[in-house]
Structure formats: structure tokens, C-alpha cells
Amino acid sequence: xxxxxxxxxxxxxxxxxxxxxxxxxxxxxxxxxxxxxxxxxxxxxxxxxxxxxxxxxxxxxxxxxxxxxxxxxxxxxxxxxxxxxxxxxxxxxxxxxxxxxxxxxxxxxxxxxxxxxxxxxxxxxxxxxxxxxxxxxxxxxxxxxxxxxxxxxxxxxxxxxxxxxxxxxxxxxxxxxxxxxxxxxxxxxxxxxxxxxxxxxxxxxxxxxxxxxxxxxxxxxxxxxxxxxxxxxxxxxxxxxxxxxxxxxxxxxxxxxxxxxxxxxxxxxxxxxxxxxxxxxxxxxxxxxx
Numbered sequence: 171x172x173x174x175x176x177x178x179x180x181x182x183x184x185x186x187x188x189x190x191x192x193x194x195x196x197x198x199x200x201x202x203x204x205x206x207x208x209x210x211x212x213x214x215x216x217x218x219x220x221x222x223x224x225x226x227x228x229x230x231x232x233x234x235x236x237x238x239x240x241x242x243x244x245x246x247x248x249x250x251x252x253x254x255x256x257x258x259x260x261x262x263x264x265x266x267x268x269x270x271x272x273x274x275x276x277x278x279x280x281x282x283x284x285x286x287x288x289x290x291x292x293x294x295x296x297x298x299x300x301x302x303x304x305x306x307x308x309x310x311x312x313x314x315x316x317x318x319x320x321x322x323x324x325x326x327x328x329x330x331x332x333x334x335x336x337x338x339x340x341x342x343x344x345x346x347x348x349x350x351x352x353x354x355x356x357x358x359x360x361x362x363x364x365x366x367x368x369x370x371x372x373x374x375x376x377x378x379x380x381x382x383x384x385x386x387x388x389x390x391x392x393x394x395x396x397x398x399x400x401x402x403x404x405x406x407x408x409x410x411x412x413x414x415x416x417x418x419x420x421x422x423x424x425x426x427x428x429x430x431x432x433x434x435x436x437x438x439x440x441x442x443x444x445x446x447x448x449x450x451x452x453x454x455x456x457x458x459x460x
Contacts, residue, residue: 191249198245202238225286232291233282240278247273261331261339268311271318271333277310284388290381293374301371302382308364309389313396315357319350320406327423346422364390 197211201219210216229237251274262270285291296302318325318333325332331339333356337349344352368386373379400406407414414420 195245195249199242229286230291233286236282236291237279237286240276240282244276244279261335264336264340267333267336271314272307272310275310275314275317277306280309280392281306284385284392288381288384288388290384292381292385293378296374296378296382299372301367302386305364305367305371305386305389308360308367309392312357312360312364312393315353315360316397317400319353319357320400322346322350323420323423324406327425329426361393364393 194211194215197215198218201208201210201215202222203219205219205223208219210219226234251270281297315333322332322334326335333353334346334349337352338344338346371382371386374382401411401415404411407420410420
């Protein structure tokens with residue numbers, strides 16, 4: 171899915187039309203078609219279709235149903251988030267951003283793959299339990315916040331926002347380093363919540379409990395695996411990734427606009443938007459009084 175993300179990023183830079191993006195989206199959704207009837211538009215779609223055909227030998231009907239739904243939701247959310255960022259110049263508040271971000275990390279897709287890789291399908295009642303849902307949210311948040319820390323340099327260079335920018339927007343006196351520190355603390359807090367919550371799970375019987383334990387271990391592996399992968403790929407730090415890993419320091423890339431300028435621009439747009447809403451409300455009230 172990082173490859174799909176990369177394609178979305180590239181399409182944004184190349185200014186590909188929304189119609190073309192929709193074609194890519196529908197083509198990805200069609201990749202579950204039987205062998206010989208699918209015509210891929212991208213190399214990724216072709217590779218994914220090939221993987222799906224080979225996985226049919228070992229996956230279950232429950233997995234297929236859940237995975238198809240999760241996959242479509244994941245790529246639809248990514249497309250929607252890319253459009254949202256393009257159309258909204260206002261940096262959202264933290265709560266709004268968390269809701270948006272959770273939908274963009276392919277969380278439900280990861281849940282199905284963890285179960286598939288361990289050879290079982292958890293009952294719906296387990297996945298719907300509030301404690302297990304909170305644990306899965308911890309996995310999503312840990313991955314999202316860590317990725318936002320790692321990707322901030324590239325994001326700010328392109329004039330985009332992420333968690334670090336959202337924190338600075340909420341507190342304009344905050345420096346980039348202070349926002350980074352707060353984002354890092356959010357990751358640490360999520361780790362603590364993850365460990366606490368896993369000990370608060372109820373029992374569904376010995377067999378299911380064993381599967382749930384393996385599932386939660388898989389969520390933990392996903393968290394740590396994501397951290398390792400971020401320093402394996404050149405996506406975030408390029409050829410300097412080993413040096414960044416050793417020193418924990420980065421040199422900021424020259425931005426199109428500074429973070430502070432983006433925040434001021436966002437706040438200005440927010441005021442304009444708020445003013446427009448007030449004008450519309452006043453107009454409605456006047457019409458009602460007439």
C-alpha cells in the first residue's frame with residue numbers, strides 16, 4: 171500500500187486529473203477479477219492482481235470478504251484524503267486530524283492480513299469488542315504518528331501539513347522541535363496504552379484467546395516493523411537514513427513556504443470560512459424574520 175501511496179503522491183505532483191485518479195481507483199477495485207479478465211492500468215495493479223490469484227489457494231471465504239471490503243475502503247480513503255488536502259487549505263484541529271489520519275493508514279486492511287498470516291479468522295464478536303478495537307487504534311496511531319515525524323521534512327518542503335504542523339497550529343508559539351517532542355510523546359503514550367489494554371481483554375475460551383494473543387502480538391510486530399522499515403526505505407531520509415538513525419537529527423529541506431507561513435495562511439482561511447458561515451447565518455435569520 172505504500173506503493174499505492176507513492177502513486178497518489180506522484181499523481182498529485184504531476185497534476186493528474188480527478189477523472190484519471192478515479193480510473194485508477196476503479197481499476198484497483200477490479201483487480202479481484204479472475205485471471206485473464208483483468209486489464210491493469212499500472213504495474214502495481216498487475217502485481218496486486220497476481221498476488222491475489224496466488225493467495226486464493228490458501229485464504230478463506232471470511233478473509234476474502236473482509237479483505238475486499240477493507241481494500242476498497244483503504245484506497246477510497248487515500249483518494250479522499252488526497253482530495254481533502256488539495257481542497258482544504260485550513261489545517262484541522264487535532265481531533266479532526268486524528269480521525270482523518272486513522273482512515274489513511276490502511277488499518278483494517280492490516281488487521282485482515284495479520285490474521286491471514288497467522289492462519290485464522292477471528293470471530294466478529296472479538297473484533298467488535300471495545301478493548302480490542304482500542305488496541306487496534308493504538309497500532310494505527312503509533313504507525314501514523316511515527317510516519318508523521320519521519321515524513322515531516324518532506325511534507326514541510328512541499329508545503330503540506332501533518333501532525334507536527336497540526337500541533338504547531340494549535341499552539342503558534344511552539345517551535346518545530348517542541349512539536350516534534352510532543353509528537354514523540356504521543357507515540358510513547360500510545361505504546362503504554364497498547365501494553366495496558368492487552369491485559370484488559372476478556373476471555374472467549376482457550377482456543378479463541380490463543381488466537382487473540384497471536385493477533386495482538388501481530389499488531390505489536392506491525393508497530394515495530396513499521397519503525398524498522400522507515401529506515402530501510404529511502405522514502406523519508408534518502409541516502410542519509412543511517413546517519414539520521416544514528417544521530418536522530420535531520421537538516422530541514424528548503425520549503426516552498428515556511429511552516430509558520432502555512433499556519434498563518436491556514437488561520438486566515440479559517441477566519442474567512444468562519445466569517446462566511448456567520449454571514450450566511452445572518453442572511454437566513456433575516457429571511458426568516460421577513
